[in-house]
Amino acid sequence: MGHNPEITRRILDWYGHNQRDLPWRHTRNPYNIWVSEIMLQQTRVDTVIPYYRRFLSRFPTIESLARAPLQDVLKVWENLGYYSRARHLHDAAKRVTSLMGGVIPKTWPELLALPGIGPYTGAAILSIAFDQQVAAVDANVRRVICRIFAVMERIDLPGVQKRIHGIATALIPPKEAARFNQGIMDFGATLCTPQNPACVSCPLQDLCLAFKRGCQSD
DNA sequence: CTCCTGCCAG
DNA sequence: CTGGCAGGAG
Numbered sequence: 001m002g003h004n005p006e007i008t009r010r011i012l013d014w015y016g017h018n019q020r021d022l023p024w025r026h027t028r029n030p031y032n033i034w035v036s037e038i039m040l041q042q043t044r045v046d047t048v049i050p051y052y053r054r055f056l057s058r059f060p061t062i063e064s065l066a067r068a069p070l071q072d073v074l075k076v077w078e079n080l081g082y083y084s085r086a087r088h089l090h091d092a093a094k095r096v097t098s099l100m101g102g103v104i105p106k107t108w109p110e111l112l113a114l115p116g117i118g119p120y121t122g123a124a125i126l127s128i129a130f131d132q133q134v135a136a137v138d139a140n141v142r143r144v145i146c147r148i149f150a151v152m153e154r155i156d157l158p159g160v161q162k163r164i165h166g167i168a169t170a171l172i173p174p175k176e177a178a179r180f181n182q183g184i185m186d187f188g189a190t191l192c193t194p195q196n197p198a199c200v201s202c203p204l205q206d207l208c209l210a211f212k213r214g215c216q217s218d
Numbered sequence: 219c220t221c222c223t224g225c226c227a228g
Numbered sequence: 229c230t231g232g233c234a235g236g237a238g
Contacts, residue, residue: 041235042223081224084237118236139234194233195227 003170007148008180010203012173015183018190020045023052025182030104030129031062037121038085045189051080062104065090066097088116106130127177135168136181140188147192150209 019025022045024036035055039048058076059065065073070090077086092114096104104125105111111122123136135141142155145164153160172180191198199211 042225042233044225047225082222082235084223085235088236116236120235 004207005173007204007207008171008173010207011171011183011187012176012179014191014203015179015186019183019186020190023049028129028178030125032056033129034104034117034121034125035089037124038089038116039080041085041121042082043080047080051077061102062093063097063102065093066102085116091115092117104129106132108134124181127181131175131178133169133172133174133177135165135172135177136185137165137168138185140185140192141168141181143194144184144188144192147197147210148204148208150213 024032027033036048036052039052039055055076059068059073068090070087073086073090074083077083080086095114096102100110105114106126108122108126111117111125112119117125120136120138123134124138126132126134127136142161142164145151145167146155149167151160151164155161155164168184171184191202199205199208202208202211205211
């Protein structure tokens with residue numbers, strides 16, 4: 001579909017020089033990655049960091065989380081908002097511990113069956129923690145791809161979503177899904193932003209169809 | 219599909 | 229103060 005190794009190369013290269021030093025980037029522990037991804041839903045990186053640290057120091061393993069009373073979990077989650085995320089996380093930890101021997105599943109259907117894990121979070125865990133070749137497509141990735149490939153259709157149409165996902169998948173370099181997914185997300189979060197993207201300093205400027213057409217705001 | 223949640227920009 | 233966002237649930 002949109003297989004373009006040059007785009008991939010430049011994103012990886014950009015990421016190599018510009019990646020943010022975030023606590024969850026120092027681990028591949030699936031439980032830690034999972035906690036970070038749940039917290040990152042609808043919540044900014046800067047807000048999440050202290051909660052992530054505190055949560056993992058209180059509940060360092062999935063078993064310790066599963067064992068804890070919900071009230072304790074909610075207490076650590078206090079003021080982070082979207083408390084159903086904490087309830088679902090706790091619920092899922094109990095299921096994994098009691099039904100799956102405490103091992104976080106490595107397959108799409110098993111992961112998606114856990115509460116709080118949808119298509120995005122499932123793909124993030126599979127790629128970042130388990131090195132599987134799946135695209136983790138969040139709002140940042142959608143925006144970046146729509147710009148580079150000048151996807152002008154309404155982004156909420158299922159067919160368009162499918163096409164974006166196909167492009168994202170085609171861009172993943174062999175064996176590097178973890179780095180690429182995080183790279184393109186960082187790229188969208190810090191450079192190819194919703195408003196006022198930094199096109200002047202963008203390493204993809206000459207390949208970006210939206211820039212070429214002067215419509216990066218659409 | 220519609221709804222939900224809190225934050226944050228307008 | 230309103231409305232848009234964003235990912236998942238129902």
